[in-house]
Amino acid sequence: xxxxxxxxxxxxxxxxxxxxxxxxxxxxxxxxxxxxxxxxxxxxxxxxxxxxxxxxxxxxxxxxxxxxxxxxxxxxxxxxxxxxxxxxxxxxxxxxxxxxxxxxxxxxxxxxxxxxxxxxxxxxxxxxxxxxxxxxxxxxxxxxxxxxxxxxxxxxxxxxxxxxxxxxxxxxxxxxxxxxxxxxxxxxxxxxxxxxxxxxxxxxxxxxxxxxxxxxxxxxxxxxxxxxxxxxxxxxxxxxxxxxxxxxxxxxxxxxxxxxxxxxxxxxxxxxxxxx
Amino acid sequence: xxxxxxxxxxxxxxxxxxxxxxxxxxxxxxxxxxxxxxxxxxxxxxxxxxxxxxxxxxxxxxxxxxxxxxxxxxxxxxxxxxxxxxxxxxxxxxxxxxxxxxxxxxxxxxxxxxxxxxxxxxxxxxxxxxxxxxxxxxxxxxxxxxxxxxxxxxxxxxxxxxxxxxxxxxxxxxxxxxxxxxxxxxxxxxxxxxxxxxxxxxxxxxxxxxxxxxxxxxxxxxxxxxxxxxxxxxxxxxxxxxxxxxxxxxxxxxxxxxxxxxxxxxxxxxxxxxxxxxxxxxxxxxxxxxxxxxxxxxxxxxxxxxxxxxxxxxxxxxxxxxxxxxxxxxxxxxxxxxxxxxxxxxxxxxxxxxxxxxxxxxxxxxxxxxxxxxxxxxxxxxxxxxx
Ligand SMILES: Nc1ncnc2c1ncn2[C@@H]1O[C@H](COP(=O)(O)OP(=O)(O)OP(=O)(O)O)[C@@H](O)[C@H]1O
Ligand SMILES: [Mg+2]
Numbered sequence: 001x002x003x004x005x006x007x008x009x010x011x012x013x014x015x016x017x018x019x020x021x022x023x024x025x026x027x028x029x030x031x032x033x034x035x036x037x038x039x040x041x042x043x044x045x046x047x048x049x050x051x052x053x054x055x056x057x058x059x060x061x062x063x064x065x066x067x068x069x070x071x072x073x074x075x076x077x078x079x080x081x082x083x084x085x086x087x088x089x090x091x092x093x094x095x096x097x098x099x100x101x102x103x104x105x106x107x108x109x110x111x112x113x114x115x116x117x118x119x120x121x122x123x124x125x126x127x128x129x130x131x132x133x134x135x136x137x138x139x140x141x142x143x144x145x146x147x148x149x150x151x152x153x154x155x156x157x158x159x160x161x162x163x164x165x166x167x168x169x170x171x172x173x174x175x176x177x178x179x180x181x182x183x184x185x186x187x188x189x190x191x192x193x194x195x196x197x198x199x200x201x202x203x204x205x206x207x208x209x210x211x212x213x214x215x216x217x218x219x220x221x222x223x224x225x226x227x228x229x230x231x232x233x234x235x236x237x238x239x240x241x242x243x244x245x246x247x248x249x250x251x252x253x254x255x256x257x258x259x260x261x262x263x264x265x266x267x268x269x270x271x272x273x274x275x276x
Numbered sequence: 277x278x279x280x281x282x283x284x285x286x287x288x289x290x291x292x293x294x295x296x297x298x299x300x301x302x303x304x305x306x307x308x309x310x311x312x313x314x315x316x317x318x319x320x321x322x323x324x325x326x327x328x329x330x331x332x333x334x335x336x337x338x339x340x341x342x343x344x345x346x347x348x349x350x351x352x353x354x355x356x357x358x359x360x361x362x363x364x365x366x367x368x369x370x371x372x373x374x375x376x377x378x379x380x381x382x383x384x385x386x387x388x389x390x391x392x393x394x395x396x397x398x399x400x401x402x403x404x405x406x407x408x409x410x411x412x413x414x415x416x417x418x419x420x421x422x423x424x425x426x427x428x429x430x431x432x433x434x435x436x437x438x439x440x441x442x443x444x445x446x447x448x449x450x451x452x453x454x455x456x457x458x459x460x461x462x463x464x465x466x467x468x469x470x471x472x473x474x475x476x477x478x479x480x481x482x483x484x485x486x487x488x489x490x491x492x493x494x495x496x497x498x499x500x501x502x503x504x505x506x507x508x509x510x511x512x513x514x515x516x517x518x519x520x521x522x523x524x525x526x527x528x529x530x531x532x533x534x535x536x537x538x539x540x541x542x543x544x545x546x547x548x549x550x551x552x553x554x555x556x557x558x559x560x561x562x563x564x565x566x567x568x569x570x571x572x573x574x575x576x577x578x579x580x581x582x583x584x585x586x587x588x589x590x591x592x593x594x595x596x597x598x599x600x601x602x603x604x605x606x607x608x609x610x611x612x613x614x615x616x617x618x619x620x621x622x623x624x625x626x627x628x629x630x631x632x633x634x635x636x637x638x639x640x641x642x643x644x645x646x647x648x649x650x651x652x653x654x655x656x657x658x659x660x661x662x663x
Contacts, residue, residue: 172380177367177376178382179397180347180368181346181347181372181373181374182394182397183371184393192382197383
């Protein structure tokens with residue numbers, strides 16, 4: 001009898017596992033499938049984005065890396081990287097300062113500032129983009145690239161702010177207190193204790209910010225001008241006009257770059273993990 | 277081996293050295309929000325002494341330590357170290373070393389780096405930092421682990437590193453917040469002896485927070501009994517044990533029997549009480565009490581023994597159970613009024629003199645071992661009538 005009950009239980013367990021496995025696989029297919037398809041298309045020999053491709057070639061990558069034929073894409077890519085780096089640097093610094101200031105604060109003002117820092121995550125980006133466009137032209141701020149950087153900082157800062165404040169909240173206050181009672185000044189405590197311990201959190205947040213900036217369409221679309229095209233928007237224009245297969249090649253490069261960055265991040269985080 | 281423990285030469289460059297500083301708390305009150313965690317605490321910790329803060333969980337022990345270390349600023353009162361008021365002095369300038377219950381070792385620094393942290397922060401020259409690290413790691417027998425990270429150590433090893441770290445910073449005052457929690461009994465005993473010895477040698481004023489009364493009794497020169505943010509009693513361990521100032525101090529430290537009684541007569545310092553279970557005994561009353569008042573007589577188990585016949589200071593009872601506990605035997609007896617009491621006697625080789633169920637008499641030996649407290653739980657109808 002006990003045996004029967006046990007078998008029943010196992011059956012339950014197995015059906016649960018099978019269901020979970022199927023759902024997991026479905027999610028995997030939905031997430032990874034499009035990536036594989038676009039990769040396959042990028043190696044096509046055809047001159048259209050047909051799937052499945054009829055032959056293998058590197059012609060679209062050659063076209064993409066040709067400095068003459070793809071100069072506009074290159075400029076957009078450089079813009080994107082530049083904006084991404086600036087936004088990452090500024091956004092991470094701001095988020096770090098804000099998280100440090102608000103980490104242990106309990107007051108109403110501090111709580112509302114905390115909420116304020118994460119609202120861009122929930123507000124429609126497109127509304128912010130419109131508002132920013134109106135605002136910048138109102139005050140006569142003409143430079144497109146700095147404007148985009150500012151816009152990206154605003155919409156992406158919650159990602160870093162959250163990761164940094166999460167690692168700060170896991171920092172044992174007794175470590176800070178020990179450091180002080182051993183004679184260390186606040187600055188020294190920050191440099192030798194706080195910063196090294198939250199560094200993986202800062203790194204992860206900065207990575208997320210860069211990735212989000214690189215992909216951002218809404219803000220870039222509204223704030224860029226003819227000379228400062230951004231990569232995602234350029235890609236959209238290429239598709240819209242000519243169904244240009246180079247878009248698939250750009251996607252391939254982006255996927256590869258992301259993978260490399262992710263592996264680097266993993267290493268970085270793990271190394272600092274080991275340093276803890 | 278003893279060379280290690282010789283008094284250390286004064287280090288130039290070490291900002292903090294010299295020991296034997298007194299700690300003076302005057303009227304300390306601290307609230308968290310509306311909750312009063314520490315209430316008007318005044319205390320003088322003599323320079324070079326080891327004082328234990330003893331009290332139940334949540335009574336404000338850590339809060340007091342945090343105030344002394346400078347991590348919190350009490351709403352009222354003042355703290356002086358070595359006669360100098362430190363209320364406005366930052367924690368890193370107070371020269372107060374603290375060992376936390378969870379040790380709080382820096383997780384990303386090696387054992388040696390942890391120990392070097394304090395001297396480095398104080399600007400001690402590099403060669404001396406190295407010497408301090410070696411000396412203190414050897415002191416706690418952790419020299420072989422210098423390169424390890426804290427998470428690669430056992431709880432006891434981490435505790436020893438925490439101690440080395442705090443000593444390397446050469447504090448004026450040492451605060452220990454329940455530092456022996458993670459240790460097994462033997463290691464705990466070793467560390468207790470070690471800390472006691474170091475503290476004596478360095479003449480280092482030390483405050484030990486604990487809720488282990490045996491630890492407080494064995495290590496401290498004075499015990500501060502705390503309850504609900506207030507000091508209940510300050511005294512030498514034997515004082516606190518034998519002459520508890522309050523009912524709380526009497527029951528929290530050691531185990532004790534509380535026997536209901538009434539005051540029969542008062543002559544000078546001694547008060548004669550009549551036990552509800554029958555019999556009269558003389559005891560010490562910490563607070564003045566009126567004749568006829570209801571009281572609780574607190575008698576330690578080892579201040580009673582089982583005897584055969586009735587007599588002065590003896591109470592009739594029935595033996596319920598006897599339990600051998602190491603070198604002693606604990607008897608549980610039922611007194612005439614139905615209350616249970618514990619009696620602890622040295623174990624003899626003759627075998628038990630009484631068997632469970634036997635009628636016995638309990639002799640109360642109250643030379644220094646009993647105190648009476650007003651029985652606040654029960655209103656006294658007689659006193660009401662008198663009023
Ligand atoms: N940061 C805080 N905010 C609010 N209340 C607190 C805070 N820290 C402590 N308290 C409260 O103050 C009281 C005293 O706390 P404290 O930490 O001093 O107790 P303790 O005597 O050290 O207890 P334990 O033996 O459990 O460590 C407790 O009731 C606790 O709940
Ligand atoms: Mg505590």
